[in-house]
Amino acid sequence: MKSLKSILALSFLFLTATSSLVCSDGLELKDFKEDVVKTVVVSPNGAANFKTIQEAIDYIPSGNQDWIKIILSPGIYNEKIVIPKEKQKIIMQGNNASEVILQYNDAGLSSSSGPIIVNAEYFAAINITFKNANFSKSTPIIPKKEVNVAPSIILMADKAWFYGCNFISVQDTLADYRGRHYFKNCYIEGAIDFIWGMGQSIYQNCVIYVRGRTSKRGRMLRGFITAQGRESEQDTSGFVFNNCVIIGNGMASLGRAYRGYSRVVFYKTNMSNVIVPQGWDAWGQKGHEDKITFAEVKCTGEGANKEKRVKWEKNLTDKEIDFLIHPKTFIDEDGWMGSLPSSLVSLL
Known part of the structure; x- marks a missing residue:
């Protein structure tokens, strides 16, 4: 397998740069009024x-x-972290995601395993790798017996924002469990349901890496990138991938329906041949596919060929797509992103 750094370097050739003063959703510097009032530094060597x-x-x-900023010095932080709901407005920032690694060897529970659980609103992370170390010694192609539920992060609260972060595991990597979240220029790696939950999130300019896994007899097994849990027509949740890249050494469906009204949209995403021809899986919702919203719009690459896609994939209107791909309408209707510190505006 290529190194993480080389994969990211190649993948982001496909991605579009963002202006340093005007955000992709129209926010400008004047929209950001609050700033960091205190900064502390953490270092694993104690300095x-x-x-x-x-x-x-x-x-x-x-x-x-x-807003309080926690600067993470380069190093490996092998610990299990819980951010309680009463501790809001935290920014965790590293200088380089490949040099700041937050990891923990803990598997088995989707709601509590892994290195970090975020229960507080208004959480931001910049240039950090979140990794479940349970699979740190695995070969590039993972034997089925080694696969277990192992989140790298669990998001249990509204209003979270990530920039330049890596999320690495195999199953249930990114527990986008609840709330509105924004991910930009991030790298997400896994094999089974590795972006999952009931979150209402936009993934902008992200790299998705599908890890290969094999059966006992060595046969390559299909994985699933998403498992989104929207539960009704009134439920506003869903995962939207805008201008992303999908690569890997395995094969996977774009998603399977975790709940009856599951909603996942890929927009202008470059898909390599790791995507299986049928594209999607109704999973436990077979017979009720009309309630599922799985869609691909203006995607490119070998894996984006829709000739053999499931017949029940949705065709969304231009108005529906426009609503979903823009933060202002889909995840920022109350303007919470405007409460982020002005010092972060160049990253949005």
Whole structure:
């Protein structure tokens, strides 16, 4: 397998750069009014304010109303972190995602395994790798017996934002469990349901890497990129992938229906041949496919050939697509993104 750094370098040749002063959804510098009031530094060798990330989280007062930045020095942080709901407005930032690795060897539970659980609103992370180390010694093609539920992050709250982060595991990698979230220029790796949950999220300019896995007899097994859990027509949740890239060394469906009204849309995404021809799986919702919203719009690449796609894939109107792909309408209708610090505007 190519190194993570080389994969990212190749993949982002497909992606579109964003202006440093005007965001892709129309937000401008004047829209951002709050700023960071305090910064602390964490280093695993102890040459900082704190030695562990959890110590820095514990330091933040409950009911915090001001943005606090936690700078992570280069290193591997082997710890299990919980951010309680009363500790809002936290920014965790590294200088380079390949040098700042937050990991933990913990598998088996989709709601609590892994290195970090975010229960607080207004959480931001920049240039950090979140990794479930349970598979750190696996070969590029993973034997079926080694696959287990192993999140790299669990998002349990509304209003989270990620830039330049890596999420690495095999099954249930990114637990986009609940709330509105925005991911930009991120890398997400896994094999089974590795972007899953009931979240309402936009993935902008992200790289999705499908890991290969084999049966006991060595046969390549199909994986699933998404498992989204929208539960009704009134449920506003869904996963939207805008201008992303899908690559890998395995094969996978774009998604399977985790709940009855599952909603996943890929827009202007470049898909390699890792995507299986049928594209999607109704899973436990067979016979009720009319309630599922799985769609691909203006996608490119060998894997985007729709000739053999499932017949029940949705054809969305231009108005529906326009609503879903823009943060202002899909995830920022109340303007929460405008409360992010102005110092982050160039990254949006």
